[in-house]
Amino acid sequence: MGRGGSLYPPLVCPFPSAPFCSIMLSGALACWAPDLGRARSIEAGSAEPTPPRIGRVMSRIYVALDLETTGLDPEHDAIIEIGAVKFRDDEVLDTWSSLVRPPRPIPYKIQHLTGISQEEVDRAPPLRSLVGPLLRFVKDHPIVGHNVSFDLRFLNRQGLFLHNSAIDTFELAGILLPHAARYSLGRLAEELGISFPTRHRALEDALATKDLFLALLRSASQLPLSVIREINRLAARVDWPLRQVFRDLERDKARFAFAGSIGQQLLAKGALGGEGFLGPLPEEGRPLRPAPRKRPLDVDELAAMLEEGGAFAERFPGYEYRPQQVAMLRAVAEALNRGEHLLVEAATGVGKSMAYLIPAVHFAVQNGEHVVISTNTINLQDQLFRKDIPDLQRILPFEFKAALLKGRSNYICLRRLAALRHRGDLSPDEMRVLAKILVWLPSTVTGDRGELFLPTPQERAIWGLVASDPENCLAERCPYRRQGKCFFYRARRQAEGAHLIVVNHALLLSDVAVENRVLPEYRYLIVDEAHHLEDATTQQLSFAVDQGRIEWLL
Ligand code: SF4
Incomplete structure (x- = not known):
């Protein structure tokens, strides 16, 4: 019983009379x-x-x-x-x-x-x-x-x-x-x-x-030799199933390190590519300077972008004109112009992200102001930052900066990572997470945990050992921060220079709780999925205590 084609020569069955061919x-x-x-x-x-x-x-x-x-x-x-x-x-x-x-x-x-x-x-x-x-x-x-x-x-x-x-x-x-x-x-x-x-x-x-x-x-085999060597150094005393694969890779890389140009050889040896396995980090922006006098938005001009025959229709094939989206854009733009609060109830499919992003970014750029956009979840944050905002950057005739800011524990702390790398008694789970981090570090510019694949609760708990944490942070005394390499502080600095700052409700409320010491000072805020804000507020600004905790305190 054959299934599908074969790349190989036809076979002659040695058991032609067998009643069953598996x-x-x-x-x-x-x-x-x-x-x-x-x-x-x-x-x-x-x-x-x-x-x-x-x-x-x-x-x-x-x-x-x-x-x-x-x-x-x-x-x-x-x-x-x-x-x-x-x-x-x-x-x-x-x-x-x-x-x-x-x-x-x-x-x-x-x-x-x-x-x-x-x-x-x-x-x-x-x-x-x-x-x-x-x-x-x-x-x-x-x-x-x-x-x-x-x-x-x-x-x-x-x-x-x-x-x-x-x-x-x-x-x-x-x-x-x-x-x-x-x-x-x-x-x-x-x-x-x-x-x-x-x-x-x-x-x-x-x-x-x-x-x-x-x-x-x-x-x-494309990994820098320095990364493979470090993985092998860490795995030397760990019963880790992939150890042999990385050992073989190191021997192969070391052998081929003498082939190619001098630059390729240095790269293969790990001599290039940054100390501590970091890739090149992007430049940090300068803080925004608010315009001395507020310039209002031209609401008709912005609305025309979403009208039939407008910039979006021209740029995106299959673009669908939605009058409700244009009405929402107008309402948001007018609220920004007048400095008023606005509550919008928009059904699914209205295209509300663009309806607020277009006026928000125009307003931020022409007035040198931050507009903070808060979404309910990290996934929505990522979607806005990686899909909608890049779409807008492609279509608008001017440049603007956007920053994604997450809760502190989402960023890797290089100092805690160094401490874990030198601990010496790693478990196989810790070894696996460290290997993931070491392979990922040269390519990340954010240090954001969301870029890593950590599918199990154990792996996410191990991330907690290397996550940025206020209790373990040396702040100004930290050499990584002084060298501009701390991902958490870099994200904050980038937010200071960004027109749009994308956060989630939890981070927005943490900022409220610590009197605006998390986000740069801002005067304009858009809360997406605001119907979740009440629950998020209850979670963030409350605490629970049980009998065990009270007994422990006593
Ligand atoms: S400044 Fe704090 S969070 Fe950043 S690397 Fe240093 S210790 Fe870690």
């Missing part, structure tokens, strides 16, 4: 032959090992492995398909796959997800018959998988692969691709241009995992 693979097939009582793997074409093409990390033989199961719980669920790909660099040395007869029925949703039917697995061998061939295939090679601990939990229960090293492409991607939108195998494959036509089948998933792993290794 799967035909790209490059090899594994089938169950009841007369032989075992699964076989047959190598396609010439699978003679070829010399490694790129360095030590690529020269190892790995086995990418994937399972399909009846569910997520290894205690109660069972394996229904196993796929494995043995590879070195780009070369597939062999593949192995078989359906597995589970001791319980396959739930309908799993049949729907995988396309594997109950009838198919009823004709497949039980897992105990496949253990020997699978062990002989994998041997002691490192196992590569996406969320590999999931697959290994099922296999370890059968006593399989208890001592193989395991490399998780999910973990590696979280370190090497901090800006990926999502980290599922399918989404990463899409982002990296990896062909992945059939999903949720064991062999196809294993092949995609192999391609993802190779893409990640190539990405890792």
Whole structure:
């Protein structure tokens, strides 16, 4: 039963009379032959090992492995398909796959997800018959998988692969691709241009995992040697599964450090690119100077931008004119001109962001004033700052500055990071978070945690060890601040020079609580999603105490 095309020569089945052919693979097939009582793997074409093409990390033989199961719980669920790909660099040395007869029925949703039917697995061998061939295939090679601990939990229960090293492409991607939108195998494959036509089948998933792993290794090989060395120094005494990968990378980088121009060699050695792994930081702006006399907005001129045939219609194909949006823009502009309060109730789809951004930015620029915009959540802040404001910057004929300001704990504290790097007794979770931070630092200009992928509560708690924190801040005495490298103080300085300052309600209210010591002084404020402000105020400006706390205080 073939599935999809193959890059490899056609295979001749050695068991043509076998009643069941489990799967035909790209490059090899594994089938169950009841007369032989075992699964076989047959190598396609010439699978003679070829010399490694790129360095030590690529020269190892790995086995990418994937399972399909009846569910997520290894205690109660069972394996229904196993796929494995043995590879070195780009070369597939062999593949192995078989359906597995589970001791319980396959739930309908799993049949729907995988396309594997109950009838198919009823004709497949039980897992105990496949253990020997699978062990002989994998041997002691490192196992590569996406969320590999999931697959290994099922296999370890059968006593399989208890001592193989395991490399998780999910973990590696979280370190090497901090800006990926999502980290599922399918989404990463899409982002990296990896062909992945059939999903949720064991062999196809294993092949995609192999391609993802190779893409990640190539990405890792671009890291500065100084970063890789620091990761290895930190990992030296940590039982961290990715340690071997980074050790191999360091040896490869060190070998190739003498190739290329002098500049490339210095970069590879980490001699360029900034002390402490920081990338070049953007210039900080100068504080705004309010105009001596307020210049009012030309409301008709601003409204024309959103009218039919206006600047937005010309610039954005498919632009939809919305009279309610224009009415809101006029109301906001007039409120700014008159210095009045305004309350607007705008339905979803009105386009309220542009309706307030356009008058806000014109008013701020022509009067040298900050306009603070507060959103309910950090996600909305990011959307405004990364989507709507850049759209506006592209369309307006003048320059303006915008700053995103978040709560202090969102910014990394370089002094606390240095302390953690020198602590010496790191856990594997701490090691993983530090690796993420070290890879990300040369590329960040904000030091904002939102740019990192920290999916678990443990990782977010570890971030707390390196986050900017008033209790642990040396402020003016801090060498990082004196050198202009402190991300938190840089963000504040940038806000002082920004026309639009985008905050969230929590930060806005913290500023209220400490009498305007968080934000630069401002006189104009737009509260987006203001219906959340009451809840946010209750949360920010109240405190809770329980009996335990009172007893502790007493
Ligand atoms: S000034 Fe404070 S927050 Fe900034 S790096 Fe120094 S100690 Fe950390």
